[in-house]
Amino acid sequence: MTETCxxxxxxxxxxxxxxxQYARAQEPxxxxxxxxxxxxxxxxxxxxxxxxxxxxxxxxxxxxxxxxTLLERMIRDIYGDKGSSAVQPLQWSILRYLRKTPADRNxxxxxxxxxxxxxxxVARALKTLExxxxxxxxxxxxxxxxxxxxLTVEGREKxxxxxxxxxxxxxxxxxxxxxxxxxxxxxxxxxxxxxxxDDSNSKDPPSGG
Numbered sequence: 001m002t003e004t005c006x007x008x009x010x011x012x013x014x015x016x017x018x019x020x021q022y023a024r025a026q027e028p029x030x031x032x033x034x035x036x037x038x039x040x041x042x043x044x045x046x047x048x049x050x051x052x053x054x055x056x057x058x059x060x061x062x063x064x065x066x067x068x069t070l071l072e073r074m075i076r077d078i079y080g081d082k083g084s085s086a087v088q089p090l091q092w093s094i095l096r097y098l099r100k101t102p103a104d105r106n107x108x109x110x111x112x113x114x115x116x117x118x119x120x121x122v123a124r125a126l127k128t129l130e131x132x133x134x135x136x137x138x139x140x141x142x143x144x145x146x147x148x149x150x151l152t153v154e155g156r157e158k159x160x161x162x163x164x165x166x167x168x169x170x171x172x173x174x175x176x177x178x179x180x181x182x183x184x185x186x187x188x189x190x191x192x193x194x195x196x197x198d199d200s201n202s203k204d205p206p207s208g209g
């Protein structure tokens with residue numbers, strides 16, 4: 001049964017009294033303690049001054065870190081299969097990139113730049129994807145020093161199993177206002193995390209690869 005406001009206040013009052021009695025028994029000459037619920041309510045009501053502000057800032061920090069941890073865990077948990085034969089998160093990112101990007105940007109240098117990685121780990125991931133038949137590499141007709149990468153039929157079919165769709169479906173199920181706010185917030189956080197503007201459209205990275 002849902003507790004009414006008066007019942008909640010009465011319960012908290014009794015709890016506060018027991019808290020005070022215990023504190024006085026431990027230190028008879030100490031000043032009356034401030035019950036945690038009182039501190040919380042004062043912070044919420046804005047009646048505390050500097051100490052209340054500090055505590056509220058600490059509470060906000062804890063709440064933000066908890067949300068970030070939850071987001072990290074949510075992303076990590078969708079990649080349930082960690083076996084060596086499973087498609088790994090980096091490999092999924094490459095497959096997604098190849099699906100949505102024009103053919104003239106499907107080279108190692110562009111993929112690495114998009115993912116914010118050096119070429120070495122991306123090259124290894126491409127080699128694994130190619131060995132499994134999900135991508136194929138060919139000499140670029142524009143520059144025989146480079147290779148272009150493209151999805152195979154198997155690669156496109158594999159993307160139907162993309163675990164990121166689990167989260168996308170959950171986002172779509174949110175009420176419209178919450179969904180739009182969530183998307184805007186994620187975009188804002190992503191932009192703020194970037195250390196430098198992306199000028200990939202204005203200047204080509206070094207060729208090769």
